[in-house]
Amino acid sequence: MRRMRCYQVNEFGGSIEPAEIELPPLRGAQVRLRVIAAGLCHSDVHICEGHYDLGGGRKITFADRIKFPRVLGHEVSGEIVELGPEARGVAIGDVCLVCSWIGCGECEQCAQGLENLCLKPQFVGVNRDGGFAEFVDVPHPDYLIDLKGLDPVAAAPMVCSGLTTYSALKKFGPLAGRRPVVIIGAGGLGLIAIAIARMLDAAGVVVVELDAAKRQAALDAGALAAIAPGDGATDGIRQAVGGSVWAVLDLVGSGATAQLAVDVLDKTGKLVVVGLFGGAVELPVPMLPLKVLTIQGSYTGSPAELRDFVALAHAKGLPSAPLDRRPLSAAPVALRDLKEGRVVGRVILQP
Ligand SMILES: [Zn+2]
Numbered sequence: 245m246r247r248m249r250c251y252q253v254n255e256f257g258g259s260i261e262p263a264e265i266e267l268p269p270l271r272g273a274q275v276r277l278r279v280i281a282a283g284l285c286h287s288d289v290h291i292c293e294g295h296y297d298l299g300g301g302r303k304i305t306f307a308d309r310i311k312f313p314r315v316l317g318h319e320v321s322g323e324i325v326e327l328g329p330e331a332r333g334v335a336i337g338d339v340c341l342v343c344s345w346i347g348c349g350e351c352e353q354c355a356q357g358l359e360n361l362c363l364k365p366q367f368v369g370v371n372r373d374g375g376f377a378e379f380v381d382v383p384h385p386d387y388l389i390d391l392k393g394l395d396p397v398a399a400a401p402m403v404c405s406g407l408t409t410y411s412a413l414k415k416f417g418p419l420a421g422r423r424p425v426v427i428i429g430a431g432g433l434g435l436i437a438i439a440i441a442r443m444l445d446a447a448g449v450v451v452v453e454l455d456a457a458k459r460q461a462a463l464d465a466g467a468l469a470a471i472a473p474g475d476g477a478t479d480g481i482r483q484a485v486g487g488s489v490w491a492v493l494d495l496v497g498s499g500a501t502a503q504l505a506v507d508v509l510d511k512t513g514k515l516v517v518v519g520l521f522g523g524a525v526e527l528p529v530p531m532l533p534l535k536v537l538t539i540q541g542s543y544t545g546s547p548a549e550l551r552d553f554v555a556l557a558h559a560k561g562l563p564s565a566p567l568d569r570r571p572l573s574a575a576p577v578a579l580r581d582l583k584e585g586r587v588v589g590r591v592i593l594q595p
Pocket residue numbers: 285286287288318404405
C-alpha cells in the first residue's frame with residue numbers, strides 16, 4: 245500500500261506533527277488529488293488549541309468534533325491522480341479546488357444548500373483528513389471545482405479566507421454605487437477582502453487595524469485609508485468613508501472591534517461579523533430600532549457561493565493578496581508564526 249507524508253494534530257493544546265500514513269484504496273465515488281497547495285487558516289490555530297474563546301470565560305470546544313489524529317488543511321487545490329470506481333464527471337489530470345464544506349446531506353441546512361452550516365459537518369481538514377499532506381481524498385466529484393487554468397496556488401485560499409470574505413461582503417447587498425465599506429482587521433482575511441471588494445465593484449475599502457505594518461500592507465493592497473483604533477477612530481473612519489457609515493465587516497470579532505462597529509455605524513447601517521477572536525459587546529437595545537441597525541454573522545460560505553466566486557475570478561482575475569509560500573515541512577513553524585501574529589498575508593504550504 246502506498247504511503248504519504250502529512251502533518252497531523254494529535255491532541256488539543258499541542259501543535260501539528262509530521263507523520264507517514266497509508267493511502268487506503270478508493271471506494272465508491274471518492275477522488276484522490278495530489279496536493280498542490282494548502283492554505284493555513286486561523287481556524288487551524290483554534291482547532292489545535294481545542295476551542296474558540298467567546299469571552300467572559302466561555303468557550304466553544306472542539307472536543308466533540310475532532311477525532312485524533314487528524315490531518316488539518318481546508319484550503320486545498322490539487323491535481324486528480326486517482327478515481328474511485330463510481331467517480332464520474334472528472335478526469336485524471338484535472339486541476340481542481342476542493343470545496344471543503346461537506347455536509348451530512350440530511351439536515352435542514354444541507355437541504356437548503358448551506359452545507360457550510362451543516363449540523364453534522366464532514367469538512368475536509370476538520371472532520372475528515374485535509375491538505376497538509378501529499379494527497380487528499382474527497383468523497384465525491386461534486387466537491388471539486390475545475391480551475392480551468394486559474395493558478396492553483398493563488399486560488400487555494402479562495403476556499404476559506406476568500407469564500408468567507410466573499411460571502412460576508414455579499415451580505416451587504418450590491419456594493420457598486422455606495423460609499424466605501426469599513427473592514428476591521430488587515431490580516432490575511434483583511435487583505436483578501438480588499439481585493440474581493442474590488443471584484444464586487446465597491447467604491448473602496450477603509451481599513452481599521454491595530455498593527456502599523458498591517459495598516460501599511462492594507463494601503464499597499466489598495467485600501468483608501470488605514471486607521472488605528474482608539475481615540476478619534478470613529479471620526480477618522482467617517483472622514484475616510486466620506487459620509488455616513490453603512491457597512492462594517494468585522495474580521496477580528498473581539499469585544500472592542502464589535503463595539504467600535506456598533507458605535508460608528510449610522511442609520512440603517514449593517515455589521516457583519518466573521519472574526520472569532522472572542523469577547524462581548526455592550527449594546528443599548530433601543531439603538532437597534534432607533535438606528536435600524538442590522539447585525540449579522542457569517543460563517544465561511546456555501547458550495548454554490550464558492551462556484552459563483554470561482555466564476556467571478558474567471559471574469560475578473562483571482563483576488564490578489566500577498567502569499568507567503570512555504571514548504572509543507574514548515575507547517576509547525578508556520579502555525580506558530582500565525583498564532584503569534586508574525587504573518588502578513590496568507591501562508592500557503594506546498595508538498
Ligand atoms: Zn479557514
